[in-house]
Amino acid sequence: MSDMSGKGRVMIITGTRKGIGLDLSHHYLDRGWTVVGCSRGESDLKHERYRHWCVDVADEPEVVKMVRDTAKEFGRLDAVVNNAGIASMNHAVLTPLSTVRKVFETNVFGTFMFCREAAKVMMRAKKGRLVNCATVATPLKLEGEAAYAASKAAIESLTEVLAREFAPFHVTVNAVGPTPIATDLIRSVPPEKIEALIGSQAVKRLGESRDVANVVDFFLRDESDFVTGQTVYLGGIS
């Protein structure tokens, strides 16, 4: 895909109702991909090459059905971007277990199940690209984000192990780790916290969806078949 055209290619993006997932959907629709998106609610996105599923990514039968029906309808599945995620910005002492469970169900279990089910389709085709979403909150060890950062650390670990398990089948698994981006996910974070976080970055600005898309573009390239198990953080965080 040297010309970055997605014509004829099919991608699943999770969490497409708003935020980065919605922006990524537009980005890849503009480049010719067929995008199959999902969220818990309906989507306003209308496009001849966009399909929407109302799916809870932590619900195994729903995920299995979505992935298999997608593969059946289009006869292929080239890429998955596991974007769906929820955050919990709270001191650990004030965080109920139910919140931690919910964060892990969506972020970790959801990512695991889409990787597992998509890999089955991709392994038969002997090619595919899985892209997961990490966060700079993990390497920065951000206070107040214990559950969120830990769930994303789990995603990094999943990415590294799945990369090895799927490599014999020519399926790559990578992750992108965004800095704060102006979405609902950080709406409740105090501005001074965001400022401090941006101050710790090498490049001191809020991230944008196009920054995420740029890294995903790289992972999706045919030439990136030797790139797997990597987490790329934005903003100069390491």
Added chain:
Amino acid sequence: MRERMLEIVRSAVHDLNEELNYPELESPNEATTLHGGEEGLDSLSLVSLIVDLEGRVSDEVGHAVVLADEKAMSERNSPYRTVGSLTDFIVTRCGAGA
């Protein structure tokens, strides 16, 4: 139902063995060892077989089964031990609506 599943499993093993050329898998029957012990498939080939079987069961019988199992790698209790045990496992999963 079981006869049909057995045929699907035997056919999938046979097709997989076109690449592997294992003499013991040439004519798979109920007792043919698939995984565990000295004989049978390595783990990557087993993964390929399971992926292929999920597709075949979905295409031919219309059941979206997930054949993951936490006893998968157990030598004594793995449902993937033999063609027969794998057939029983799939029939059970289909019955459970998994």
